[in-house]
Amino acid sequence: MEDPFHRVLRIQSHTIPSANNSQHIKINKRLSNMMDFLDDLKKKYEYQPVFLQSVNEIAHSLTPLFEDKEMGEFYKRAFLAMTEPERIIAFRVPWEDDDGNMRFNRGWRVEFSSVLGPYKGGLRFHPSVDEGVLKFLGFEQIFKNALTGLPMGGGKGGSDFDPKGKSEAEVRRFCQSFMTELFRYIHPSTDVPAGDIGVGGREIGYMYGTYKRLTNRHGEGVVTGKSLLFGGSPFRPEATGFGLVYITKLAVEKQLNKSMEGMRCAVSGSGNVAQFACKKLMDLGATVLTMSDSNGVLFFDDGMTKEDFNKIMDCKNVQRGRLSELDGKVSGEYMDGQTPWTIRAPMDIALPCATQNEVGEEGAKTLLENGIVVLAEGANLPTTLEGQEVIRSKPEIIYLPAKAANAGGVGVSGLEMSQNAQHLTWEAEEVDQKLQKMMKDIYTMMNENKGEAGTLEDGANL
Numbered sequence: 001m002e003d004p005f006h007r008v009l010r011i012q013s014h015t016i017p018s019a020n021n022s023q024h025i026k027i028n029k030r031l032s033n034m035m036d037f038l039d040d041l042k043k044k045y046e047y048q049p050v051f052l053q054s055v056n057e058i059a060h061s062l063t064p065l066f067e068d069k070e071m072g073e074f075y076k077r078a079f080l081a082m083t084e085p086e087r088i089i090a091f092r093v094p095w096e097d098d099d100g101n102m103r104f105n106r107g108w109r110v111e112f113s114s115v116l117g118p119y120k121g122g123l124r125f126h127p128s129v130d131e132g133v134l135k136f137l138g139f140e141q142i143f144k145n146a147l148t149g150l151p152m153g154g155g156k157g158g159s160d161f162d163p164k165g166k167s168e169a170e171v172r173r174f175c176q177s178f179m180t181e182l183f184r185y186i187h188p189s190t191d192v193p194a195g196d197i198g199v200g201g202r203e204i205g206y207m208y209g210t211y212k213r214l215t216n217r218h219g220e221g222v223v224t225g226k227s228l229l230f231g232g233s234p235f236r237p238e239a240t241g242f243g244l245v246y247i248t249k250l251a252v253e254k255q256l257n258k259s260m261e262g263m264r265c266a267v268s269g270s271g272n273v274a275q276f277a278c279k280k281l282m283d284l285g286a287t288v289l290t291m292s293d294s295n296g297v298l299f300f301d302d303g304m305t306k307e308d309f310n311k312i313m314d315c316k317n318v319q320r321g322r323l324s325e326l327d328g329k330v331s332g333e334y335m336d337g338q339t340p341w342t343i344r345a346p347m348d349i350a351l352p353c354a355t356q357n358e359v360g361e362e363g364a365k366t367l368l369e370n371g372i373v374v375l376a377e378g379a380n381l382p383t384t385l386e387g388q389e390v391i392r393s394k395p396e397i398i399y400l401p402a403k404a405a406n407a408g409g410v411g412v413s414g415l416e417m418s419q420n421a422q423h424l425t426w427e428a429e430e431v432d433q434k435l436q437k438m439m440k441d442i443y444t445m446m447n448e449n450k451g452e453a454g455t456l457e458d459g460a461n462l
Contacts (some may be wrong), residue, residue, distance in 0.1 A: 037076050038298070041083055048132030050356060053138050054381060055083055058406035068083030075112045082142065083432070085135065087111040091181045095174040098167055106130075107178055111191055112138035118189055119155030120145055120410060122225075125174075125203070128164045130357075134394035136160060136356070136382055137196075141410070144403040147442050147460065148303040150414035153440035155191055161199045165264070175206035183211045188221045188421070194413050195225040197355065200272060203236070205230075215457075221420030224413035230353055233416035234428035236409075237433055241276025241378065243408015244351060248376040249284065251398050251456070252349075254447075256373060263287035264303075266347050266367075268292045269354035270316050270323060273406065277311040277351055278309060289347065290340040292354065293323045297340055300332035308332060339363070346371055353378030361386035368394060404442050404460040411438045 038059060045051060059066075088110040097103050098322040108131055115258040124134070134156045135334070140156030156333045159178060163171055166219040182462045185191060195204055199214045204225045207296030212218050219231060226232035234243075249260050267274050269290045287303035291312060300308065315321045327334035340350070341363030347370040350357050356379065359367070364387035367375070375391055377383065380402050383391065391399055411436055419425055441459075 001088045007052045010181040011342060019355045019372045029315060034080045043131075045135075048135060049131045051136040051139065053385060054136040057381075057385075058139075058143065058461050061458050069443075071074070079257070082113060083139065083274045084112050084140065085112045086114060086137075088131065089157075089182075089185055090131070091173065093178050093181065095170070097170055105159050105161040105174070107159045107181060108134050109182060109185060109191070109193070110116075110134045110138040110155055111185075112154040112156070114153040114190075117151035118152050118187075118320065119191040120152035120194070120413065121156040122158075122410075123164055123199045123207075124156070124196040125161045125198030125325055126158070127160055130159045133356075138141075140380055140403050143461065144407045145414075146409055147384065147407050147445065148411040148414060148438055149406055149441060150411065152192075152410070152414050152417075155193075156196075157193055158196065158199070161198075163203075171203065172206050173231070175203050178194045178208045179207040179210040180214065182207075182215050186222050188213075188417065189231070192221060192413075193223050194410070194418060195272075199225075201225065201227055201232075201261050202212060219291075219420065219423065221417040224416040226416070228425070231420050232338050233412060233417075233431060234420055234426065235431040235435065236375065236412050237272060237413035238276040238279075240364035240406050240409030241278075241353070242432075243411065243435055244273065244277050244353070244376060244378045244405050245280040245284065246408070246436055247400060247405055248349065248351070248374060250440060251376070251400060253376060254443075255398055262287065263348040264289055264346055265349040265351060266343070266352055266370075266372075267351045268288045268297075268340045268358060268382075269352075269379065270312060273351070273409070273447075275313060275316070276376055278304065282306065282309065286349075289345065290343065292325065292338075292340055293326055295322055296334055296336040297338045297343065298323050298330065298332045298334055299338075299340075299343055299345075300325065300330075307333055308316060341366055344370060348372060349374040349376065351376050351378050352382035354382065355379055356381045357384045359383040359387045361390055364390035365369055367391075368397075372397065373390045374400070376400040376405045378406050381407070394432045399455065400459050402459050404446055404456070407442060408435050408439055413433060 019054050066072050091107045093105045093107045095103050137158035138154055145152040145154055161174055166388055210221050225236055252258050265286050266289045267278055270293050281288050285395050288302055313329055315326055324334055341359050349370050350367050359382055391397055446456045446459035
């Protein structure tokens with residue numbers, strides 16, 4: 001099987017336009033030299049392909065820095081230093097199921113970089129979680145947090161525990177056990193976790209309660225995503241989804257000279273990010289075509305209604321059910337085993353908000369055939385290398401990478417930390433205004449950094 005390093009070299013060399021054959025050979029040689037500079041990393045972590053994929057994507061965008069005659073070697077050394085986490089904490093998480101049996105999962109916290117501030121990044125509870133996945137997420141988090149302009153480093157954590165199918169009591173006992181080990185490594189000035197896939201307000205509440213009981217301390221911004229009842233920030237649940245739509249709206253208005261109203265938008269996922277992205281899209285008059293989960297997709301050819309949206313919110317947040325349970329109860333059609341990227345229908349904007357590597361080569365081709373003009377990533381690294389190759393083959397398509405497009409969530413987490421430090425709670429309108437300004441600043445930074453021939457993706461990495 002082709003390893004991620006040589007795969008990205010092949011893809012990158014195919015997507016860079018060249019005026020003649022000699023220029024094409026020159027580009028290939030240049031990229032090959034950069035592969036040499038990353039060779040040791042490849043050998044060391046060949047068993048962590050998603051992490052290597054993330055490193056490569058950013059490395060190739062930074063080619064101009066690495067080729068600088070005076071500072072190139074310095075930038076290479078600095079980049080290599082960034083690819084090694086400052087600390088990785090691994091531990092066993094014992095918990096008791098409802099039948100009285102002891103169960104065991106693995107827990108991790110990857111404290112990647114504290115250069116800009118305390119480690120900051122979410123906790124993910126999902127069977128796919130391992131050290132390599134968390135390293136990829138933590139590495140991306142460094143750049144995402146830097147884009148917000150707030151003093152936050154990068155980190156990520158989680159467990160291979162699967163909350164699906166577990167009772168409320170089992171989830172509570174697991175969260176309490178997880179925090180019983182993690183609490184000794186976190187502090188407002190050291191490491192501040194938050195939520196992610198499988199970790200919402202319920203799980204954060206269980207973990208924060210355990211932290212409070214173990215430390216006899218309250219009011220500290222030691223985790224974010226908390227309830228407003230005990231130190232959370234207004235607008236935190238909405239932040240990632242709303243921020244995604246805010247930056248998409250800016251790109252559509254600035255680069256296409258169009259309004260979001262009437263635009264047909266495909267959204268994947270049905271968790272926090274997808275839910276609030278759909279809400280804001282409908283607020284702006286856009287047409288929401290899809291929401292999905294791991295079993296299938298709800299397709300609304302005429303657009304999701306507010307009544308449909310409320311039923312989905314109840315299904316996912318109250319009943320904790322599957323979208324298939326809404327078949328026949330909403331105006332859309334449930335399509336078992338499908339994703340938004342297998343549906344063939346006219347689309348303007350694609351917003352993958354489910355998980356990493358969900359948009360593959362075939363999915364990207366389908367999106368092109370459907371007529372998309374924007375791909376804005378709500379999940380972390382949701383587009384595979386092959387999918388990115390397809391999207392980049394059409395330079396007229398606006399591609400907003402995850403590290404910029406979904407930075408609103410961690411941005412408002414940073415604002416929650418600020419409120420906790422001041423023992424204040426801001427009004428929701430104030431937080432929303434700060435979020436909109438943050439996303440505008442990120443878009444402006446991307447646009448300014450990309451240069452004349454670059455892309456917004458280049459601008460996000462540079």
